[in-house]
Amino acid sequence: MSTQNPPVQAVAGTHGNGNVGLAGLMVGAVGVVFGDIGTSPLYTLKEAFxxxxxxxxxxxTVLGILSLVFWALTIVVTLKYVTIIMRADNEGEGGIMALMALAQRTLSLGSRPAFAVGIVGILGASLFFGDGVITPAISVLSAIEGLGVVAPGLHHWIVPLTVIVLLALFMAQRFGTASVGKVFGPVMVLWFVVLATIGVANILHAPQVLQAMNPAWAARFFVVHHWHGIFILGAVVLAVTGGEALYTDMGHFGAKPIRRAWYFFVLPALMLNYLGQGALVLEDPAAIRNPFYIGVPEWGRWPMLVLATAATVIASQAVITGAYSIARQAMQLGYIPRMRIVHTSRETIGQIYVPAVNWFLMVLVLALVLSFRTSSNLAVVYGISVSLTMFIDTLLLVLVARKLWPRQRWWVLPLCLLFISIESAFVVANGGKLMQGGWFPVVLGIVLFTLLRTWRRGRALLYAELRKEGIQIDSFLPGLMLAPPVRVPGTAIFLVAQQGMVPQALLHNLKHNKVLHERNVFLTVETLSVPYAPHDRRMAIDPIGEDFYRIVLRFGFMETPDVPLALMRSCDRSDVSFDPMDTTYFASRENVVAGRHRGMPIWRDRLFAIMHRNAASATGFFRIPGNRLVELGAQVEI
Structure with missing residues (x-):
């Protein structure tokens, strides 16, 4: 699962890596970016057999499986994500949403192809989230399953201990991760060093396992097992889950530290451990029941159990904080309702906590652990959604390379055909697991996709209704000034979702209070398709006479919009200034009613109405102080 909330990040109001050195960024990346893929050796080879x-x-067979794992890591992660797709940065940011925004730039705004790309991108993000929910469950469970090797008499404690660890992890989220984040990097560096060391020790007992890096063994596997050998890719894909995190976290650490850490540290450590597990199985086939822990010397199994649990908790933390960041992006881009966001650090802008997302994840993860109870059962569920997401990434990459990379497309596009063929095989292989539980992440992804599309479409219908019943500002103001109402001191800022329309809050204020402030501002907040809004595009002011102003504030999709702060900073550099203590914000809050034969099917209208009713208010989301706010309601049928 992707993560976008690392311990090493820009200070609020900045974007970049500051003065943090390359080595520090590499350690930070190891601690956050590689948590998911780095804990895959706990269960991948065991699941294959x-x-x-x-x-x-x-x-x-052992050499064939190891060869498939090696070449999957080489082609899918090293070649596709690290070498190629990390070139597709959106103002320095990565991830499927950033890639979707880049792909849409290659198409005409509002065109059907652009709409289709948006649909595909949101589907990919939904499916990725659906599979990502499994990461904390399978990671922590597989680590604690080491009890079955270390102390077989404690086997019945595996599930209860897993639940306790995960409960503690989710309950601790409200305190933030800034302090514990400092130890993520060193712990994960130790984890990979130990993986490599144990791998080398086991390889020395059966060095012939090194032959697995020859692709002929992978080809031989399919020759021997014929067409149904493709289904083993459902286990091989477990080795590459988490590969997209390398691209997703590019904006926090930069491409160079992530590439260096992968090429020279993480990938060698992973492959040495996989080869070491294979060597152990060649020497003792019975070790396949848990080759990761059996490959550890007896004296080191308890420390390894502790270290593995710590590593899986870190991997799970990366998933959870990544979900917060994705949720914030989706809110900013208008795909999910606004939710309460709590900032847990004064120094680091990325340290956020979204309670609704946290509790939703906790319920799903604990339900998975209690339902499936073993990592082998969960491994059957794992993989299909992430395979589809990787496939969608490649489709978006084709668009980006074809239009935006004229010098590289001659070699990137042929490689995309290779990626598509491999990822199609992954999808087919995982499709065989649908009836054994693989349906869960797919159904969850489809449900999330439905919610996202319903919210997006519902908002469009709501704005259309408001526009239909609204009044244009340009025609309203001249008439109002013919017989102006009493003007009172101070500034009124009216939040307007659609530029050019008279806000309902202003009409209500005139109707009921029969007064007009001496200065009135129609404020619209826009989210750009770039991570951070440039300073020169942050605010646009348009005086329209009689002390009325149109103001547009712009934020990037990675930013948390603070309207009062942005107004104060931007207006300090312009001819207009506002006194925060003499300013009142007016907002209208619509009560949505589902109407038959209008807009969406009635069930989606009702779903949107429920989502709209439970969404956090725009004023809270924009960090407008409650003591300077007046909210007025209106009923709208869609």
Whole structure:
């Protein structure tokens, strides 16, 4: 699962990596970016030889599986994500939403292809989230399953301990991760060093396992097992889950530190451990029941259990904080209702806590642990959604390379055909797991996609209704000034979702209070398709006479919009200034009613009405102080 909330990040109001050195950024990246993919050795090889696939742990099969793992990591993660797709940065940011925004730039605004790209991108994000929910469950559960090797008599404590660890993790989120984040990097560096060390120790007992890096063994596997050998890719894909996180976190650490950490540290450590597990199985086929822990010397199994649990907690933390950041992006882009966001750090802008997302994740993760109870059962569920997401990433990459990379497309586009063929095979292989539980992340992804699309479409219908019943400012003001109402001191700022329309709050104020402030501002907040709004585009002021102003404030999709602060800073550089203590904000809050034969199907209208009713107010989201706010309501049928 992706993460966008690392311990190393820009200070509020800035974007970039400041004075943090390359080595520091690499350690930070190891602590956050590689948590998911770095804990995959706990369960990948064990799952490949589970009864589900019916394979025998003989010499040729072990080398064939290891060869598939090596080349999956090389082609999908190293070549696709690290080498190519990380070039597709959106103002320095990565991830499927940033890639979607880049792909849409290659198409005409409002065109059907641009709309289709938006649909595909949101579907990919929804599916990715659906599979990402499984990461904390399978990671922590697989680590604590080491009890079955370390102390078999404590086997019955595996599920309760997993639940306790995950509960503690989710309950601690409200305190923020700034302090514990400082130890993420060193702990994960130790984790990868230990992975490599144990791998080398086991390889020395059966050095012939190094032959697995020859792709001929992967080809031989399919020759021996014929067409149904493709289903083993449902286990191989477990080795590359988390690969998109390398791209997603590019904006926080930069491409160079992530690439260096992957090429020279993480990838070698992972492959040495996988090869070491394979060597152990070649020497003792019975070790396949848990090759990760059995490969550790007896004296080191308890410390390894502790270290593995810490590493999986860090990987889970990355998933959780990543979900917060994705939720914030989706709010900014208008795909989900506004939710309460709590800032847990005064120094780091990315340290946020979204209670609704936290509790939603907690319920799903605990339900998965209690329902499936073993990492092998969860591994059957894992993979299908992330395979579809990787496939969608490649489709978006094709658009970006074809239009935006004229010098590189001659070699990138042919490689995209290779990626598509491999990821199609992953999708087919994981499709075989649908009836065994693989339906869960797909159904969850579809539900999330439906919610996102319903909110987006519902907002468009709501604005259309308001526009239909609204009055244009340009025609309203001249008439109002023919018989102006009494003007009172101070500044009134009216929040307007659509530029050019008279806000309902102003009409209500005139109707009921029969007064007009001496200065009136129609304020619209826009979200740009870039992570951070440039200073020269932050605010646009348009005086329209009689002390009326139109103001547009712009924020990037990675920013938390603070309207009063942005107004104060931007107006200090212009001819207009506002006294915060002499300013009143007016906002209208619509009560949405579902109407038959209008807009969406009635069930989606009702769903949107429920979502709208439970959304956090725009004023809270924009950090407008409650003691300077007046909210007025209106009923709208869609």
């Amino acid at each position: 589970s009864p589900h696939y019916g394979l025998t742990a003989n010499h040729d």
